[in-house]
Amino acid sequence: MVALDHFSLDVWEGGVVTLLGPSGCGKTTALRVIAGFENAQGSIEIHGRKVLDEGVFVPPEKRRVGMVFQDYALFPHMSVSSNVAYGLPRGDRAPRVAEVLALVGLTGLEDRMPNELSGGQQQRVALARALAPKPEVILLDEPFSNLDASLRDRVRRELRLILTEARTTAVFVTHDQEEALATSDIVAVMKDGQVLQADTPANLYSNPANPWIAEFLGDADVLESEARDGIAETPVGSFKTDIRGRVSVIVRPENVQISLGETSNAVVAGSEFFGHDQLVTVALHEGTRVRARIGPRPIYQAGQACRVRATDARIFART
Amino acid sequence: MTVGLITAPRSRAGPVRYRGGRGWWAAAGIALLPALIPPVSLIIQVLGGGATLAVPSARLIELFANTLLLTSAVTLTAVAIGLATAWVTTRVDLPFRKGWMTLAALPLVVPSYVAALSLIAATGASGVLFEIPTPYGFAGAWLVLSVFTAPLVHLTIIPGLRAIDPATEEAATGLGAGRWRVFMTVTLPQLKPALVSSGLLVGLYTVSDFGAVSLLRFNTFTRAIYTLYRGQLDRRPSATLSLILMALAVVILVLERRYRSRATLHSRRPRRARPLLELRSWQRGVSLSMLATYAVLTLGIPILVMATAVVRGLGVGQSVGSLGNEAMRSLSVASLAAAATALVAFPVAMVTTRKPGRLSGWVESVVWGTYALPHITVGVAAVGIALQWARPLYQTLIFLVIIYVAIFLPQAVGSAQDSLRRASPDLEDASRGLGRGPMTTLMRITLPLAVPGLLAGGALVFMSVMKELPATLLLRPNGFETLAIRIWSSTAEGFLTRASAAGLVLLVVSIVPLFLVMSRELSD
Numbered sequence: 001m002v003a004l005d006h007f008s009l010d011v012w013e014g015g016v017v018t019l020l021g022p023s024g025c026g027k028t029t030a031l032r033v034i035a036g037f038e039n040a041q042g043s044i045e046i047h048g049r050k051v052l053d054e055g056v057f058v059p060p061e062k063r064r065v066g067m068v069f070q071d072y073a074l075f076p077h078m079s080v081s082s083n084v085a086y087g088l089p090r091g092d093r094a095p096r097v098a099e100v101l102a103l104v105g106l107t108g109l110e111d112r113m114p115n116e117l118s119g120g121q122q123q124r125v126a127l128a129r130a131l132a133p134k135p136e137v138i139l140l141d142e143p144f145s146n147l148d149a150s151l152r153d154r155v156r157r158e159l160r161l162i163l164t165e166a167r168t169t170a171v172f173v174t175h176d177q178e179e180a181l182a183t184s185d186i187v188a189v190m191k192d193g194q195v196l197q198a199d200t201p202a203n204l205y206s207n208p209a210n211p212w213i214a215e216f217l218g219d220a221d222v223l224e225s226e227a228r229d230g231i232a233e234t235p236v237g238s239f240k241t242d243i244r245g246r247v248s249v250i251v252r253p254e255n256v257q258i259s260l261g262e263t264s265n266a267v268v269a270g271s272e273f274f275g276h277d278q279l280v281t282v283a284l285h286e287g288t289r290v291r292a293r294i295g296p297r298p299i300y301q302a303g304q305a306c307r308v309r310a311t312d313a314r315i316f317a318r319t
Numbered sequence: 320m321t322v323g324l325i326t327a328p329r330s331r332a333g334p335v336r337y338r339g340g341r342g343w344w345a346a347a348g349i350a351l352l353p354a355l356i357p358p359v360s361l362i363i364q365v366l367g368g369g370a371t372l373a374v375p376s377a378r379l380i381e382l383f384a385n386t387l388l389l390t391s392a393v394t395l396t397a398v399a400i401g402l403a404t405a406w407v408t409t410r411v412d413l414p415f416r417k418g419w420m421t422l423a424a425l426p427l428v429v430p431s432y433v434a435a436l437s438l439i440a441a442t443g444a445s446g447v448l449f450e451i452p453t454p455y456g457f458a459g460a461w462l463v464l465s466v467f468t469a470p471l472v473h474l475t476i477i478p479g480l481r482a483i484d485p486a487t488e489e490a491a492t493g494l495g496a497g498r499w500r501v502f503m504t505v506t507l508p509q510l511k512p513a514l515v516s517s518g519l520l521v522g523l524y525t526v527s528d529f530g531a532v533s534l535l536r537f538n539t540f541t542r543a544i545y546t547l548y549r550g551q552l553d554r555r556p557s558a559t560l561s562l563i564l565m566a567l568a569v570v571i572l573v574l575e576r577r578y579r580s581r582a583t584l585h586s587r588r589p590r591r592a593r594p595l596l597e598l599r600s601w602q603r604g605v606s607l608s609m610l611a612t613y614a615v616l617t618l619g620i621p622i623l624v625m626a627t628a629v630v631r632g633l634g635v636g637q638s639v640g641s642l643g644n645e646a647m648r649s650l651s652v653a654s655l656a657a658a659a660t661a662l663v664a665f666p667v668a669m670v671t672t673r674k675p676g677r678l679s680g681w682v683e684s685v686v687w688g689t690y691a692l693p694h695i696t697v698g699v700a701a702v703g704i705a706l707q708w709a710r711p712l713y714q715t716l717i718f719l720v721i722i723y724v725a726i727f728l729p730q731a732v733g734s735a736q737d738s739l740r741r742a743s744p745d746l747e748d749a750s751r752g753l754g755r756g757p758m759t760t761l762m763r764i765t766l767p768l769a770v771p772g773l774l775a776g777g778a779l780v781f782m783s784v785m786k787e788l789p790a791t792l793l794l795r796p797n798g799f800e801t802l803a804i805r806i807w808s809s810t811a812e813g814f815l816t817r818a819s820a821a822g823l824v825l826l827v828v829s830i831v832p833l834f835l836v837m838s839r840e841l842s843d
Contacts, residue, residue: 009322034322037748043323060751067752073745077767086763087753133754 004029004040004193011137011169011186013047016160017198018172020180021190022216027173030190031139034171035067036060047136066130066138066168070145072122074114080125081110087133100128103162120151127159137169144179156183177217181205189213211316214250219279221290223249224318235265235284236310246318253279255312256292264305266290271300282308340674346666347682353725354689357700361565364558364703374556378543382560386539386567389460389532390525396465397521398514401472404613407606409480412595419610420477426617427470428829430786430803432530433822434463436810437621439534440628440819447627448620459535466616468524472517479513480506485593512578519575526567527693529789534810540564541695541789548793554703561696572691622826625819632816639820640805646824649801652716653784656723660731661777663724665769668735673744690729697726698793719794726790727783731776738772739765782829802828 004026011017019027032038036051036059044052046065051058066087075083084100085093101107104124114122123143130138143159144152160183163170174180180187181201188198197209208214211222225232227247232239234249236256241247258268258280266282269289273296280292280300290308300306407413408420438459441448454462483506491501507514529541536542540560548557598606629639667686671679701722705713712718746768750760788803795804802825809818 007322011321030322032748035748035752037751043321045321045323059756060748061754061756063752064754065752067749069745069749071743071745073743073749075746075749075764076742086750086755129749129753 014167015185016170017186018180018184019188025190026193027190035065036063064136066135068126068130068140068143070142072126080112084129084132100132104128140172219253220250225249236308239313241315243317248316248318250314251310253291253293257309258292259307262307266308268300268304343666343669347670350663350667353721357697360700360704361562365562382540390522392461393464393525394518394521397468398472398518400469405473405476410596412597422614423473424470426467428833431528432807434467435531435534437624440815441624447624455536460532460537463531468521471520475513475517479510483509516578523571529695544695557699561699565696568691625822628815628819637816640817645800645802645805653781656720656784657777657781660724660727660780661773664731664735667732672736672739686729686732695789698790714796727780730779734776735772738769742768
């Protein structure tokens with residue numbers, strides 16, 4: 001069990017937050033603490049109700065928190081409908097079961113046993129089971145990691161729609177950056193048990209709080225420089241900054257442009273072609289390598305001299 | 320939702336309050352109490368009687384020599400037989416290969432005293448098969464124990480053989496090695512952990528065996544313990560020998576467990592099926608006749624000899640006695656013990672699978688430790704403790720069942736753990752997260768998932784109690800004759816008709832369920 005270190009987080013009602021971090025950063029522990037499966041020091045308030053505080057520990061069954069486990073944890077000895085009905089109060093459960101199964105698109109599979117379902121279907125049963133008692137918060141631990149890549153994107157989009165429709169506050173956990181950026185209102189980047197930065201996906205991507213986050217979220221190259229008089233000079237351009245002294249200049253490939261016919265400052269080292277775009281690696285004359293994400297045309301040859309320019313960069317003090 | 324400055328305890332030691340768990344630990348502790356009886360009681364009896372050695376040292380040396388001689392002879396022979404049956408039935412393309420594989424495992428159900436009875440009834444002046452003197456002493460004990468413990472080797476070697484990557488043998492063949500050289504230089508070395516482990520299992524069985532050595536009159540520790548126990552009012556000598564034997568058994572068990580963990584560390588990656596060896600017809604003939612001889616020796620002869628003894632005895636007006644009563648007693652005490660053991664095993668399996676840590680490791684060691692204890696020593700220990708502190712319990716059915724629980728707990732715990740390990744703890748968390756309390760979670764999730772394992776464990780215990788002899792002999796209520804007791808005492812007194820009739824009933828009762836279990840376990 002990985003420790004949490006002064007972890008804190010705020011989620012508004014109906015919001016979708018993702019805890020993103022490398023494995024072992026404490027994100028699953030955070031979920032288990034919120035659900036009440038692990039104890040911890042600190043405080044948790046759900047919709048104004050204290051469930052954890054000094055001397056307060058509300059057991060998981062009284063927290064009204066739904067959890068979707070990484071391996072789904074469907075009860076193997078119960079049918080789909082029994083699994084979904086499990087968390088509902090006694091009385092007429094059938095209408096709610098039917099409603100939730102319809103929501104996740106599993107109507108007709110009520111009597112199947114979990115081992116008779118595909119991975120995607122199991123995942124949706126797990127979601128339906130967690131949503132059925134109308135929890136105030138739903139927690140999802142790497143919900144897509146056991147699905148095929150081809151299925152993952154589709155299920156992810158569907159899940160987002162279902163959550164919006166159910167108007168439930170949701171906390172995801174994942175180590176997949178793309179998944180986090182695509183599904184969430186807010187992404188909280190975690191490392192060593194702490195939240196380093198929490199912001200909207202767009203802000204997080206364009207304004208990372210430190211070089212580690214910048215490199216963790218998507219492609220980035222680092223150039224070293226010395227900032228003087230509010231300007232950091234690099235071979236790919238000059239950038240304004242308030243920092244003085246040694247700095248790291250972080251450049252994302254989509255902000256790098258390549259042109260021919262001018263005085264060259266680099267040679268093409270190689271390229272990866274993806275169809276809709278390509279990633280060209282160039283070696284700057286002073287030694288560093290920088291990547292540029294450009295359109296499918298033109299095709300550059302390795303060894304070609306060229307000029308490289310960055311239109312935007314983030315600047316951090318070097319420690 | 321607001322999560323404010325959470326700091327989770329860095330170690331698992333911090334209280335995870337929602338799981339409670341104190342109840343489970345208490346229940347597991349109570350379940351372990353019977354298991355602690357034997358060693359504690361023996362130490363008290365031996366040390367409490369003063370520091371002098373209660374047994375003459377010349378006697379001790381003789382017992383040690385006999386026990387070690389028998390154990391090493393049986394181990395070597397059984398390993399040779401078991402390796403042969405395992406190799407032939409896993410590797411060679413034989414007709415009814417799977418059937419032979421199961422058949423070679425079956426002698427495991429024949430208790431050693433039934434095997435001894437067959438040998439005694441088959442030979443001697445009025446022998447059913449050979450009118451030669453009965454081989455009492457070392458020869459008889461060695462023969463019976465080797466042949467009937469070989470299935471322990473057979474069953475341990477089969478997974479070992481299956482774990483060997485066929486590519487290693489093919490590589491050797493590709494380098495020009497012949498079949499024999501491949502076996503000696505590639506196959507056998509990879510089998511070493513399984514061979515050593517199975518040899519130690521046979522050794523453990525042999526030092527613990529009471530039935531065969533007592534009926535065939537070979538003086539090992541177990542027989543001497545019983546003789547001293549019966550013959551002297553002073554219980555100290557038998558307690559001293561029991562303590563020594565117990566220590567010997569624990570040493571063997573510890574060695575075995577160390578080797579077993581190495582044996583299962585073999586790579587487990589899936590690999591393509593291995594083609595079976597196609598032997599020449601004479602080689603197949605030899606293989607088949609070896610298997611057939613083994614089956615005849617271990618199953619055919621005992622059944623034939625006992626049946627003949629019964630028919631002959633009835634012909635000359637002997638009676639088979641009140642078999643029905645004895646069978647009923649055996650069945651009922653075995654059912655009672657099976658139910659009690661399964662019940663008690665559940666909390667032990669819960670703490671060892673759900674609450675890992677030093678304490679649960681300790682619980683597991685105690686459970687497995689009892690497995691090593693020769694039943695005769697458990698009997699002596701239990702009598703000692705009953706006479707000293709719990710006189711009213713002495714020779715009661717309840718006490719007998721408690722001791723059965725102590726002896727057979729590992730079997731039930733093992734299979735309960737299997738089913739609990741297959742059910743992820745996430746299932747229980749999921750139930751709690753869905754608003755169900757600990758009691759509901761136990762009744763609707765944990766227990767239903769554990770039931771198959773508990774039933775399987777109960778069935779194993781049932782079969783073991785049916786056959787148990789030495790502890791029953793010392794602890795049974797007066798006049799409580801079970802099938803096992805009847806077979807043993809009638810054989811010892813020379814009433815072979817009665818003994819054989821009971822032996823046949825016992826074999827039939829235990830062979831059918833075991834056949835079902837075995838054929839399922841041995842399928843790839």
